[in-house]
Amino acid sequence: MSALTYSGAPVEVDAEGFLQKPEQWTEEMAGDIARESGIDELTDRHWQVVNFMRKSYLDTGSAPSIRTLGKASGVPIKELYALFPKGPAKLAAKIAGIPKPPGCI
Amino acid sequence: MANRIVILGAGTGGTLTANRLRRRLGDRAEITVVDRDDEHLYQPGLLFVPFGVEHPERLVRSRAKQLRSGIDFRLGEVERVEADASTVHLADGTELGYDVLVVASGAELLPEETEGLTGPGWNESTFTFYTLEGATALRDALARFDRGRLVVSIVDMPIKCPVAPLEFSFLADWYLRRRGVRDRVELTYVTSLDGAFTRATCDRALSGLLAGKDIELVTEFNTGEVDGAGGRLVSWDDREVPFDLLVTVPLHGGAAYVSRSPGLGDDLGFLDTDQRTLQAKVAPNVFAIGDSANVPTSKAGSVAHFAAETLIENIDRHLAGRELVETFDGHTNCFIESGFHKALLIDFDYEVEPLPGHYPIPRLGPLALLKESRLNHLAKLAFQSFYWHMLLPGRDVPGLGAQFSMTGKQQLPALPIEQGAAR
Numbered sequence: 001m002s003a004l005t006y007s008g009a010p011v012e013v014d015a016e017g018f019l020q021k022p023e024q025w026t027e028e029m030a031g032d033i034a035r036e037s038g039i040d041e042l043t044d045r046h047w048q049v050v051n052f053m054r055k056s057y058l059d060t061g062s063a064p065s066i067r068t069l070g071k072a073s074g075v076p077i078k079e080l081y082a083l084f085p086k087g088p089a090k091l092a093a094k095i096a097g098i099p100k101p102p103g104c105i
Numbered sequence: 106m107a108n109r110i111v112i113l114g115a116g117t118g119g120t121l122t123a124n125r126l127r128r129r130l131g132d133r134a135e136i137t138v139v140d141r142d143d144e145h146l147y148q149p150g151l152l153f154v155p156f157g158v159e160h161p162e163r164l165v166r167s168r169a170k171q172l173r174s175g176i177d178f179r180l181g182e183v184e185r186v187e188a189d190a191s192t193v194h195l196a197d198g199t200e201l202g203y204d205v206l207v208v209a210s211g212a213e214l215l216p217e218e219t220e221g222l223t224g225p226g227w228n229e230s231t232f233t234f235y236t237l238e239g240a241t242a243l244r245d246a247l248a249r250f251d252r253g254r255l256v257v258s259i260v261d262m263p264i265k266c267p268v269a270p271l272e273f274s275f276l277a278d279w280y281l282r283r284r285g286v287r288d289r290v291e292l293t294y295v296t297s298l299d300g301a302f303t304r305a306t307c308d309r310a311l312s313g314l315l316a317g318k319d320i321e322l323v324t325e326f327n328t329g330e331v332d333g334a335g336g337r338l339v340s341w342d343d344r345e346v347p348f349d350l351l352v353t354v355p356l357h358g359g360a361a362y363v364s365r366s367p368g369l370g371d372d373l374g375f376l377d378t379d380q381r382t383l384q385a386k387v388a389p390n391v392f393a394i395g396d397s398a399n400v401p402t403s404k405a406g407s408v409a410h411f412a413a414e415t416l417i418e419n420i421d422r423h424l425a426g427r428e429l430v431e432t433f434d435g436h437t438n439c440f441i442e443s444g445f446h447k448a449l450l451i452d453f454d455y456e457v458e459p460l461p462g463h464y465p466i467p468r469l470g471p472l473a474l475l476k477e478s479r480l481n482h483l484a485k486l487a488f489q490s491f492y493w494h495m496l497l498p499g500r501d502v503p504g505l506g507a508q509f510s511m512t513g514k515q516q517l518p519a520l521p522i523e524q525g526a527a528r
Binding site (some may be wrong): 064 | 371
């Protein structure tokens with residue numbers, strides 16, 4: 001674990017830059033993290049996913065999988081891949097300031 | 106009064122749990138096991154069916170007959186579990202009240218969740234060997250296959266026995282060589298992961314095996330559509346892999362009733378479960394074992410076998426009002442068939458990667474870890490008898506501990522963190 005500064009505020013992140021304490025996240029940080037990940041601007045559609053992701057995590061303690069995002073976020077999986085290239089669930093979690101989804105083995 | 110224990114599912118986890126509980130608790134508990142049918146399938150055998158090495162009818166036995174006497178076996182479809190009321194509702198209206206519930210319903214295949222997969226070509230040019238019907242249909246298609254592109258794919262994790270599709274690829278290479286047509290077949294392995302296996306040490310060993318057998322590896326391919334008629338796998342980000350014959354592992358989810366039961370499962374229908382105690386998060390008198398639990402292990406019979414010790418202890422403790430033990434360590438082991446009558450064996454847990462060495466006895470083995478050997482292959486074949494006669498009845502095996510052990514394993518230099526288990 002190490003410390004980083006986003007939008008002037010110190011945050012704790014893991015080796016891949018996922019925030020470890022969701023309460024340290026701010027909306028401005030989301031834009032910073034997105035730019036670092038190659039997304040220049042967060043559109044309303046991006047935000048719909050990021051907000052869903054964050055709310056799910058805060059409600060249930062775990063991040064939704066890509067399959068759940070496709071069914072429940074209001075954004076179909078195809079579009080999720082266009083919005084968040086390569087790994088939508090992982091990237092959206094990073095931008096939403098929640099820990100890396102544990103995934104599966 | 107005897108405690109009422111209801112176990113949902115009479116597969117590997119449910120059966121061995123019922124038998125061990127019966128032996129441990131005797132008449133202190135009334136054990137009821139519920140399943141929708143009376144066909145217990147030896148799932149590790151499915152891998153060999155497509156190659157004609159194993160026969161479908163040899164893999165199925167009565168579920169009821171694997172249970173010790175004194176255990177009540179009931180046929181029925183579960184409608185839902187009301188954890189607040191400690192009641193299981195069956196589809197025929199029956200209500201089963203319980204003092205302890207064990208969810209052992211495993212994982213289900215969801216091929217219809219992938220666009221096109223169950224459409225044109227299903228069981229003609231696109232197959233899965235994860236069901237008895239699929240494995241049997243594939244056997245007939247494979248026997249006729251003598252040229253073209255054979256693609257083996259994983260749609261997405263989690264899946265049962267994550268090494269099975271790799272083993273299938275190795276065996277397909279062996280099978281096609283034996284038939285003298287290997288040079289006319291392009292063999293490709295397509296995975297949603299960023300390597301052939303989820304564990305770093307294995308990934309290195311197994312990626313080498315793929316290259317050595319001239320099997321092409323395509324990684325980070327998230328299948329969005331299967332075009333059976335056109336012979337194309339299409340990813341969500343518009344990459345394509347063409348095929349003449351597709352062998353795929355469909356999406357998995359938990360048993361359907363889990364999602365119909367308030368608070369019981371996660372978003373994929375697997376039980377929210379404490380990974381050390383195996384107690385479900387929904388209520389203190391609910392436990393989970395095997396593939397139905399969302400603990401971060403492989404979904405494999407060996408995990409259920411090793412988890413049983415912790416589960417049985419904790420059910421007994423819960424009934425006695427004592428504190429639970431946090432002893433389950435994620436211990437997993439599996440044989441990996443590599444073709445030509447050889448296999449590898451891997452042994453690992455939540456924390457420790459599969460390491461080279463010997464199992465279960467240092468230097469002697471007799472089984473070699475993370476290395477191909479003929480004896481590993483013979484052990485894998487012998488396992489079927491062990492499964493029916495030792496594992497399901499819940500007999501203890503001398504020298505084979507439930508807890509993961511570093512005994513006999515060679516320490517390796519530390520691995521980079523980002524290649525850890527979490528994916």
